[in-house]
Amino acid sequence: MKLLIAALAILLPVLAAAPDTIHGNAFGDPKAPILIEVFSDFQCPGCKRFHDEDLPLIVKDYVAPGKAYLVYRYFPLAMHPYGRKAAELVCACAQLGKYEQAADILFARQSAWSQDGKLDETLAAVLTPAERQKVATLIGSPSVQKPIDSDMAEGAALGVKGTPTVLVTYKSRRYPLVGEGLFNYRWIKATLDDFLK
Amino acid sequence: MTFLSSKTPAGILALILRVVLGVIFLYAAWIKLREPWALFAMAIDSYQVLPAWAVELVARALPWFELLLGVLLVAGVWRHVPAAAASLLLAVFFGLMVRAMAKGMEIDCGCFGPGDRLSWVTLLRDGALLASSLFVTARAFRQRDWNRSQAA
Numbered sequence: 001m002k003l004l005i006a007a008l009a010i011l012l013p014v015l016a017a018a019p020d021t022i023h024g025n026a027f028g029d030p031k032a033p034i035l036i037e038v039f040s041d042f043q044c045p046g047c048k049r050f051h052d053e054d055l056p057l058i059v060k061d062y063v064a065p066g067k068a069y070l071v072y073r074y075f076p077l078a079m080h081p082y083g084r085k086a087a088e089l090v091c092a093c094a095q096l097g098k099y100e101q102a103a104d105i106l107f108a109r110q111s112a113w114s115q116d117g118k119l120d121e122t123l124a125a126v127l128t129p130a131e132r133q134k135v136a137t138l139i140g141s142p143s144v145q146k147p148i149d150s151d152m153a154e155g156a157a158l159g160v161k162g163t164p165t166v167l168v169t170y171k172s173r174r175y176p177l178v179g180e181g182l183f184n185y186r187w188i189k190a191t192l193d194d195f196l197k
Numbered sequence: 198m199t200f201l202s203s204k205t206p207a208g209i210l211a212l213i214l215r216v217v218l219g220v221i222f223l224y225a226a227w228i229k230l231r232e233p234w235a236l237f238a239m240a241i242d243s244y245q246v247l248p249a250w251a252v253e254l255v256a257r258a259l260p261w262f263e264l265l266l267g268v269l270l271v272a273g274v275w276r277h278v279p280a281a282a283a284s285l286l287l288a289v290f291f292g293l294m295v296r297a298m299a300k301g302m303e304i305d306c307g308c309f310g311p312g313d314r315l316s317w318v319t320l321l322r323d324g325a326l327l328a329s330s331l332f333v334t335a336r337a338f339r340q341r342d343w344n345r346s347q348a349a
Contacts (some may be wrong), residue, residue: 001218161314162303175236176312179243186249187242190235 023147024094025072029061034195035169036062039073039151039160042087043080043114048107049183050164059186062192072099073151075163082117087148092138093127101126127158170195202287211336218283219270220324224248226264228310244293262286270323277337284334287327294320 036058040047062068074091086106090144093102105126106113113122124132138144158167158174166177168191181187229237238256241247247255257305264323290308297304297315305311306319315318 035328159312159314175232176305177236177239178314179239179302180245181239181242184239184242184249187235187239190238191233191338194235 002128022071023072023091023143024097024099025091025120026070026146027059028069029066029067030061032063032069032077033170034062034068034192035071035167036068037071037073037167037169038077039155039163039165039167041075041077041080041083041163042103043083043110044077044088044106045110046183047164048110050166051103051107053183054185054188055177058188061189068192073155074148075155075160075165076148077163082119084148085117085119086113088139088197089123089135090145091144091147092135093123093131095138095143096127098126098131098146104166151178168192168195204339207336213334215270215273215276215280215333215337218326218333219267219329221267222263222270222283223267225309226260226267229260230264232310236311237307240305240311243304243307244297245302246296261263277334277341280330280334280337284327284330287323287330290321291323291327294323321334 014115026118027189038050038055058068059070074087076087090099090102093099100129102123105122106119109122115120122130123135129136136151155165159176160167164182165177166188168175168177175191177188177191234253234256237260238252241256242249242252263286266279266283269275269282294306294315298317298320302315304315306313306315306323308319308323
């Protein structure tokens with residue numbers, strides 16, 4: 001994830017240009033030719049795999065060079081008891097400019113908090129005490145609840161059934177990427193390269 | 198042997214089914230060929246039956262094969278050959294779909310481009326296509342045998 005963080009640091013000035021509906025969970029140039037939306041659940045093992053294996057490569061090859069704009073969509077599944085709370089916490093952290101730190105630590109320690117539900121304690125590793133206080137006050141606010149509800153409604157409207165689901169938009173056409181094939185970066189790269197050639 | 202005539206109800210049905218199958222193969226090929234081949238590769242890979250090199254080969258070649266089958270089925274050229282090939286192909290697809298459903302895989306069918314989720318509906322659709330293709334194939338072989346016996 002160092003690669004992801006490094007790439008995101010380079011892109012921080014661009015993040016300010018993100019649309020109002022996105023709060024710290026979008027990366028890259030909004031005017032990039034390709035839009036990549038990742039519908040993900042922090043408690044989903046497949047999402048962890050995608051976050052750990054594919055996402056850093058996508059950021060390095062397409063987001064950092066300005067070829068793609070990456071948007072993380074909160075899509076906690078009902079089957080995961082801590083999925084919604086994790087999304088709320090990360091969304092609150094994103095508003096403090098700590099999306100990637102929060103996402104990284106939650107995915108890294110997913111197996112532990114999925115068992116004991118100790119999400120606040122897990123996030124304490126990347127937040128200062130003052131930030132933890134802010135997160136605690138933000139979590140029930142519309143600024144956190146609305147983006148999650150909005151992402152979930154959008155996903156449902158687009159037919160997103162499970163996670164991770166990646167929607168690639170190129171020239172106004174949306175291509176859903178799902179299934180095991182999603183974990184082979186070779187196909188993602190070939191698809192994106194095909195669009196860009 | 199009037200039952201083999203294309204003027205009988207069974208003959209008319211076989212003709213209609215053959216053309217419909219051909220158009221469906223043409224549509225499936227067109228959908229795949231207009232999009233990056235890797236999207237189809239992703240769908241094939243999701244079934245987890247082929248190594249990556251074979252996935253790429255199938256993803257690149259199958260749409261062209263479907264196009265050829267579609268043309269031959271619609272044109273009615275060498276009827277028994279494309280009909281048999283279509284039946285074999287649909288049987289393989291059907292088998293893979295049944296296997297994926299049995300394993301509880303939540304994947305794209307891959308039949309008509311991305312976004313076509315594997316479900317009971319897609320299974321029924323493919324089953325109906327397979328049944329139709331088998332009927333057309335049986336008819337085409339009986340017609341060929343009858344033609345040969347007449348020529349002898």
